[in-house]
Amino acid sequence: MREERLAQLMLNKDYLKVKNELTEMNEVDIADFLNPLDPQTTLLLFRMLPKDLAVEVFAHFSRDQQTSIINTATETEVEGIIEELYFDDMIDIIEEVPANIVNKILLYAREDERKLVNQFLKYPADSAGSLMTIEYVNLHREMTVKEALDHIKEVGLTSETVYTCYVIDNKRKLEGFVSLRKIVTSEEDVLIDEIMEEDIIKVNTHDDQEEVAGVFSRYGFVALPVVDNENRLIGIITVDDIMGIIEQEATEDFQIMAGTSPSDESYLDTGVLKLVRNRLPWLLILMISGTFTGRIMAKYEDILASVVILSTFIPMLMDTGGNSGSQSSTLVIRGLATGDIKNTDGMKVVLKELGIASIAGLILAGINFLRLVTLEKVPVKIALTVTITLFAVVVASKLVGGVLPIIADKLNMDPAIMAGPLITTIVDAMALYLYFVLAQSLLSDILTVGLL
């Protein structure tokens, strides 16, 4: 409804009414509305927004819109935006826009911020340091609740969050934290020292963002302090920045598990060539390793030539092996990612997969044998060869699928590599080898006489 109203107003070029509609909307929605518009119209409407709102909207613009706004707005306007922007948003923008825009941003950044920018840009990508912001409320333990509230009133509007306040000493060492809830529900003359919590859960600037996300999920915090190696408070990370990370980390795992290079660009925004580049390496590697499977078959060409029907079961054997292995590897990879499985749980996983594989393998093999003998009228010896291979393949693939991710994790590799595509290739080779060895021994009479 609002969309239609806005579309109609835009059509009539009734920008004043558009502005009135926009100011009633959430900043994320305003940015979404302005993003697809041409730069002139965007700038026109952007200029009409109240200043506070405009800065919030700016932070949610696409990098292209941000670049064009900085390029076309007046110097005073750019200065106003840069001054009000949260530091972590500024760092995010600086990391991704062209150099001339970076210079323009730094030109208008506050002196103290400019010094910090370089330091922040040095934190590794995907580290806690690259996620944190410097706008937080810090308190001292000797403050009273009233003093703390006055301080929050003063700095609260420019802080990314006021809901967790951090208590530091004169050397900025982190001593504790206190929630705003605790502050507003305490009497005015109580000392922060009496109500602060000292069991600080914190992260280090160099911790990986995946670990940081894990800490947020585990404790349900709205913010976490980030300290350096001397336990000095350097910044904070807020939960809204983490929700994106949790999603992004899962997306990365999906991508790696499907045999593509991880990328945080959205599918529709990524060019065809880039997508080809992300996908081709694994396809190539797997295609070429797939030729080993061909070699195994070539080696047993005689068997295939004399019992042609054997080859018709190969796709079913390969697929069932691949699927069994993918099930196990996916569950173990995901368990490792969410922390449900530790890389010391190897033996537990082996035993569990062995149990599952034995039962599932028996059922699958049984059904398969009956089907082959009754419906397909396949000679019993051949049916046996297929069925025994099937059982062995299910067991082997579940073990391989369960164990390889854990080994990868122990070797500090990403377990997600050990997923479907790679497992399938390994399992295929095993399945075929086993199949022919079994055929050779079980069907020796048919093979020599050449009955079939």
Added chain:
Amino acid sequence: MREERLAQLMLNKDYLKVKNELTEMNEVDIADFLNPLDPQTTLLLFRMLPKDLAVEVFAHFSRDQQTSIINTATETEVEGIIEELYFDDMIDIIEEVPANIVNKILLYAREDERKLVNQFLKYPADSAGSLMTIEYVNLHREMTVKEALDHIKEVGLTSETVYTCYVIDNKRKLEGFVSLRKIVTSEEDVLIDEIMEEDIIKVNTHDDQEEVAGVFSRYGFVALPVVDNENRLIGIITVDDIMGIIEQEATEDFQIMAGTSPSDESYLDTGVLKLVRNRLPWLLILMISGTFTGRIMAKYEDILASVVILSTFIPMLMDTGGNSGSQSSTLVIRGLATGDIKNTDGMKVVLKELGIASIAGLILAGINFLRLVTLEKVPVKIALTVTITLFAVVVASKLVGGVLPIIADKLNMDPAIMAGPLITTIVDAMALYLYFVLAQSLLSDILTVGLL
């Protein structure tokens, strides 16, 4: 360090010191420490904790520990716990513990809560209603900031969050919201009406939790209001409950995409039989549909018998097809889940996949042809048959992989079903059919004369 100290103290049965250590820890960590202990020791230590902390720890216990505490604690203790428990935690417990424990909990629940329990249990699993809590702060627009702060001081400690307060009218209709940040940074005599926001982002009790998680990620809120169909405020959902959901939804997709039934139990806690039940159906379905592929091969048995070498390329063709298709389907499924791709983007996806497939297919086919002719010394006509099939399979599988998830979404099915296992089976059949048709026409001279 703390772990070692605790272990030593436990060994010495120095429970008083253990208690002192525990009270300095976060409730999540305390629950983790107590969970594996036997019920007697747990109860012993649990009783020593300060009451407020004990309730928080209780909420983080495993269902087994909660059940045993309720079974063994005194009536007064149980009453104390139930009284202080957040309503959403109580509902979570009620949903999962045995009936006698549920009765005990309801016995001690407050009158008004007991009435609500039944209503809450009626909300569909995975709906906003099943996630929400009733402990929130509500304000009225005619209150002053001072009155609001006094009200928060009064109810703040029993509210799940005080950081977003909801403004309702006399009929409980939601009129706006105001952040505690705004309240504490405003002057005491300002009216809530003046500082509240009216662009309310809210969810309905029946909205799916995946949608709710999407709203949290999009806007970065710490809490969201839940309303009924008459826009009456029924409860709120806080961000800490949502982070688990984002992770759980991704895990569910991983499970479905690997061809297993989704389950929110952790891998190590799930019994072997349950895991077999989760995995067997798809393995069976895919094994049986895999026999179609076998049928196709059986139909072209003559070709396989006269040109045995053809069968040795089948694994490579099937795997490359499966991998190409999985890459596309995984990226599209994930894009649909995160909202990057809408189900109206079908045409964009088709064009993109067609572009990727053409380029990747040409490169793979080219390398494959050269390898076959030079390294493997395969006759050119056979190499051509394999290579053309390879190219066609890559294109077909990328199209199938890209389009099926979108079709599933349009049909209101879970797109995650259209992942690797199913795509592989479909692509296998296509690949083989194509391979033999091509072989029949390209190799007609060899086939009739039977040269190879």
